[in-house]
Amino acid sequence: xxxxxxxxxxxxxxxxxxxxxxxxxxxxxxxxxxxxxxxxxxxxxxxxxxxxxxxxxxxxxxxxxxxxxxxxxxxxxxxxxxxxxxxxxxxxxxxxxxxxxxxxxxxxxxxxxxxxxxxxxxxxxxxxxxxxxxxxxxxxxxxxxxxxxxxxxxxxxxxxxxxxxxxxxxxxxxxxxxxxxxxxxxxxxxxxxxxxxxxxxxxxxxxxxxxxxxxxxxxxxxxxxxxxxxxxxxxxxxxxxxxxxxxxxxxxxxxxxxxxxxxxxxxxxxxxxxxxxxxxxxxxxxxxxxxxxxxxxxxxxxxxxxxxxxxxxxxxxxxxxxxxxxxxxxxxxxxxxxxxxxxxxxxxxxxxxxxxxxxxxxxxxxxxxxxxxxxxxxxxxxxxxxxxxxxxxxxxxxxxxxxxxxxxxxxxxxxxx
Ligand SMILES: [Ca+2]
Numbered sequence: 194x195x196x197x198x199x200x201x202x203x204x205x206x207x208x209x210x211x212x213x214x215x216x217x218x219x220x221x222x223x224x225x226x227x228x229x230x231x232x233x234x235x236x237x238x239x240x241x242x243x244x245x246x247x248x249x250x251x252x253x254x255x256x257x258x259x260x261x262x263x264x265x266x267x268x269x270x271x272x273x274x275x276x277x278x279x280x281x282x283x284x285x286x287x288x289x290x291x292x293x294x295x296x297x298x299x300x301x302x303x304x305x306x307x308x309x310x311x312x313x314x315x316x317x318x319x320x321x322x323x324x325x326x327x328x329x330x331x332x333x334x335x336x337x338x339x340x341x342x343x344x345x346x347x348x349x350x351x352x353x354x355x356x357x358x359x360x361x362x363x364x365x366x367x368x369x370x371x372x373x374x375x376x377x378x379x380x381x382x383x384x385x386x387x388x389x390x391x392x393x394x395x396x397x398x399x400x401x402x403x404x405x406x407x408x409x410x411x412x413x414x415x416x417x418x419x420x421x422x423x424x425x426x427x428x429x430x431x432x433x434x435x436x437x438x439x440x441x442x443x444x445x446x447x448x449x450x451x452x453x454x455x456x457x458x459x460x461x462x463x464x465x466x467x468x469x470x471x472x473x474x475x476x477x478x479x480x481x482x483x484x485x486x487x488x489x490x491x492x493x494x495x496x497x498x499x500x501x502x503x504x505x506x507x508x509x510x511x512x513x514x515x516x517x518x519x520x521x522x523x524x525x526x527x528x529x530x531x532x533x534x535x536x537x538x539x540x541x542x543x544x545x546x547x548x549x550x551x552x553x554x555x556x557x558x559x560x561x562x563x564x565x566x567x568x569x570x571x572x573x574x575x576x577x578x579x580x581x582x583x584x585x586x587x588x589x590x591x592x593x594x595x596x597x598x599x600x601x602x603x604x605x606x607x608x609x610x
Contacts, residue, residue, distance in 0.1 A: 243371070243405040244396060244441045245449050246270035246433075247363070247380060249304060249341060250422075251284040254413040256293065262430050264297060266437050271446040273304040273341040273363070276326040279333075287333050294335060300445040302339035303327055303359070310344050311351045319354055327358050338493065339363065339446045345380075349566060352376055356567040357488065357495045361450050368398070369405040372524070374569045375450040380409040385418035389431045396432075400441055405449060408432070452524045452571075453606030457515040458586065461603045462494040471499065473513045481508035481590065490601030491528045491567065498530075498601040501539060501590050508590040512603060514546065514583045519576040525605035527570040527588065529561050529598055537594020538562030541570050546583040553581060561598075573608065 246263065248255040248270060255272050263270055272285070272293060280286040293299035305311065305322040306329070314322070323340065330337045338360040342351060345365030355362045361375040365382055381395055392408065399406035411422035413429055436443060459473040466472060469484060476482040476499075483500050490498035501508050517523065527541055540560035545553045554577060559570035576584070588600055 241371075241442045242399045242403050243449055244399060244436050244443050245405070245407040245446055246410070246443070247302075247341070247407055247446065248272045248410050248413075250308075250411050251275055251278055252412040253283050253285050253289075256285055256289040258413045258415070258426050259410070259429060260293065260297060260299075262426065262433055266433055268433060268437070268443050269298045269300070269445045269448070271300040271302050271339055273302040273339070274330070275304050275306070275308045275343075276329045277306045278308075291334055298445075300339060300447050301330065301335045301337060302341060302363075302446060303330055303337050304341045305343050308343040310346045311342060312346045312348045316350075319351065323351075323354050324358050341380075345382075353566040356491050358492055360492045361446055363407065363446065365409060368395075368402070369407065371403060371405055372452070372571045372573070373405065374571070376567055376569075378407060378446070378450075380407040382409045383411075383424055384421050385423050387424070389428050389435075392432050393435050396436055396439055396441060400439060407446070407449075451609055452526055453604060454609055455606050456604045457606045458603045459513045462490065462601055463497040463499055464494045466497070471497070474499070475511040477509035478506060481506060482510050485599060489530055489599035495601070498599040501588075501594075501596075501598040501600065503537065503590040503594040503596065503598075505592060507592040508594075510588040510600065511544075512586040512605075514585045515605065516582060517576055517584050518607075519579045519581050521575075522608045523574040523605060524608040525558070525572050525574065525586070526602070527559075527586075527600060527604070528602045529565065529568045529570065529600050531561055531563065531565045531568060531596055531598045534562070534564045534596040537591045537596065539588060539590050539594070539596075539598050539600075541572065542587045542589060543572075543574050544585050544587055545577055545581040546585075547580045548582050550583070553577070555587070558586075574605075 248259060251274050278284055290301050294301050303326040306326045309322060311319055311322060327337050340355045340359035341363040347364045352362055356376045361378055363378040363380055365380050367379040369379055395406055410424055413426055414423050415426050418425055460471050463471040471484060481501060481503050485498050485500035486496055488495050499510055538560050541558040542555040543558050544555045547553055558572035561568050561570060586603060586605055
């Protein structure tokens with residue numbers, strides 16, 4: 194009896210084994226996943242791969258040929274123009290640019306005034322090319338936020354000046370991560386001999402690697418290209434069709450740099466103030482953390498920023514409290530210029546509070562140390578527990594730090610996805 198019983202039990206156990214094994218694997222995977230989520234909040238944010246069409250150098254065919262093809266599929270693009278050449282010798286004109294922007298939802302960006310290599314000009318010329326172009330475009334009713342470096346030529350000085358006037362700066366030579374610094378965008382250049390299949394491969398790579406692919410076209414022509422920077426209309430059409438078929442998210446550059454659905458931080462650029470201090474912000478110390486109006490911030494509102502001048506004591510800058518949903522994912526970005534650096538660092542914390550306003554803990558979201566102009570602290574955030582219903586952002590300079598840091602454009606909000 195006993196033997197029989199044992200045998201039967203063993204038989205049943207053997208029969209059940211595959212099922213038990215499967216159940217065990219599912220359970221382990223699920224528990225592992227939950228642990229992973231808790232430990233790596235950022236890793237579960239599913240940002241989508243993106244594709245952007247950009248057109249350089251003022252060709253009339255951007256309006257006459259590219260627009261109809263993209264419009265048919267409901268796709269917007271960014272056209273980067275050399276402002277002083279608009280309307281000259283059959284180039285795209287002001288009326289067409291306004292129509293692209295106002296009627297078709299395209300973005301008009303700048304490629305400087307005259308398309309010089311900006312890494313080889315003096316400072317006065319650089320500022321005139323970068324700022325002058327934006328002013329001219331604005332005077333024609335164009336809302337310009339994006340800049341592309343002529344020839345893709347960029348260095349720290351060009352990038353820093355461009356970042357003062359524009360929200361993004363595009364160079365060339367690669368793909369972008371989804372949380373790329375908007376002032377370090379790269380594009381893949383399309384030349385006459387770039388095969389449609391090659392570009393399709395890039396689109397597949399962006400989708401599988403979760404990247405942002407920016408395509409750079411020059412002149413679009415009917416028929417066969419005769420020079421390096423021409424591309425056939427048929428080729429462009431095939432690329433657009435492939436992208437739409439693959440369901441990759443297609444955005445213009447300004448849409449592409451958006452991180453959050455809406456910024457929850459009040460007075461995020463410190464431009465509104467009373468009594469010499471930005472509305473809605475708290476600070477530890479009036480000496481170490483002060484308002485600065487010398488234009489050390491970033492576009493679109495570079496005038497005001499908050500300056501850390503630190504020494505033996507810590508400095509703190511604290512935002513308004515914002516309501517968060519513990520089940521959602523958040524993203525953010527903080528702009529910092531750090532100069533006269535000798536030691537220490539600046540870090541960003543997200544402080545979490547429960548429904549009664551009690552402090553629960555803080556998540557470290559990023560830090561910076563060293564001489565940097567136009568640095569961005571980029572972060573993703575997921576509330577640590579279901580009890581977290583409110584947070585604030587705290588920028589903290591370690592005691593014993595020696596540097597000057599200008600902080601601007603504090604963004605925080607629900608991830609755009
Ligand atoms: Ca500002």
